[in-house]
Amino acid sequence: MLGWVRLLGAFLFLLCACQPLPEVGVEPPYAPVAHTAGVRVVVAGMRSPEGAEPYRVFLGGLEEHLGERVEAFGRRTYAEVLEVLRRGEAEMGFLCTLAAGLGVEEGFLDVVLAGETLFPYQSLIVVAEASPYRELAELRGMPFAFTDPLSNTGHAWPRLLARGLGEDFFARAFFTYSHDRALEAVLDGLAEGAAVDRVVYESLGVRALRVVAQGPVDPPPPVVVPRDLDPKLRSRLVRALLRHGATPQGQKALRALGLRGFRPAEEEPYRAVYQRAREVLP
Missing domain, CATH: 3.40.190.10 (Periplasmic binding protein-like II)
Structure with missing residues (x-):
């Protein structure tokens, strides 16, 4: 439920560009800092x-x-x-x-x-199984979930793949700050597509999604x-x-x-x- 609320906040950002992305706080199992550990x-x-x-x-x-x-x-x-x-x-x-x-x-x-x-480490572009999209080009201008600005599979490679498809191709994209949340964004209808790491995608065993494009196998x-x-x-x-x-x-x-x-x-x-x-x- 908490993850859904955060993703809803990201979606509202698309509708109100003057509003910042919601803060994604550090939660268990992580401490905010580590001072006493060896x-x-x-x-x-x-x-x-x-x-x-x-x-x-x-x-x-x-x-x-x-x-x-x-x-x-x-x-x-x-x-x-x-x-x-x-x-x-x-x-x-x-x-x-x-x-x-x-x-x-x-x-x-x-x-x-x-x-x-x-599983091979590569970028996947995924959409809802029931959606009409069959290739990346069809997602132009649609709400799209990236993971992090410095993510290889969840941001950089999809942008490289979309070169030549228009500078505004990802005009309605937003960041979820994790691969599982990007998948949730599609499952919850907040995004039409998402870019994720195949290793995370396969290990989570997510259903009701379909791959429409994939990147090269990287380290x-x-x-x-x-x-x-x-x-x-x-x-x-x-x-x-x-x-x-x-x-x-x-x-x-x-x-x-x-x-x-x-x-x-x-x-x-x-x-x-x-x-x-x-x-x-x-």
């Missing part, structure tokens, strides 16, 4: 706080492998998560592919692991650390994530997120995603 982990809002419980469960189990307290916290936007990492207010982050590429390009983030996804959302993080702590974090991800408890939480585990990752593919998207970023 390891602070910031999680980007790829899922709403309500839908991100598996992250809290997974990170809670990480404490056993690190031998110290782990606290997860969130921010409303990917840009705010980047600022937390830029200022050294978290030792580790779970971040979107494009936002991670921006941090790599600007020199303050390192990609240490990539998620091994159960999946990574685990990142500040570039100036102590090397010994960085190695401890990586080892602990890999160990915990292989346990039955870790596997259960990861599967709920559409992941099977983690693998070492290079930063250049993430930089390339950011560079590809620069021309359509706000």
Whole structure:
């Protein structure tokens, strides 16, 4: 019910351009900040706080492998998560592919692991199953749900895909600040289409929606650390994530997120995603 109210606020923004988008507050399972934990982990809002419980469960189990307290916290936007990492207010982050590429390009983030996804990581444009739309071009000027301005699958790629379809193609688009809320916007009739991450879409098992377009398979959302993080702590974090991800408890939480585990990752593919998207970023 709470998620529906917030999405209604976003829809009203389309009708009253002078009104700002509603604030999406930080809710359980995330604390607004982490001061007392030995390891602070910031999680980007790829899922709403309500839908991100598996992250809290997974990170809670990480404490056993690190031998110290782990606290997860969130921010409303990917840009705010980047600022937390830029200022050294978290030792580790779970971040979107494009936002991670921006941090790599600007020199303050390192990609240490990539998620091994159960489904290809790519952008999907979805509409209601019963709607008449069969391709992206038919959604011109319709209410449309993006996820975040720095989302690869939920914003940048759809804008790249729509190049040549008119500068006002997404004139009635709004941001929901998570992939599950973008899907809810279509299901609730607040948007005619939405751009989302396929991994989230498939792992949620959403019914009554249909895919009308999809983007290329890109490097999946990574685990990142500040570039100036102590090397010994960085190695401890990586080892602990890999160990915990292989346990039955870790596997259960990861599967709920559409992941099977983690693998070492290079930063250049993430930089390339950011560079590809620069021309359509706000």
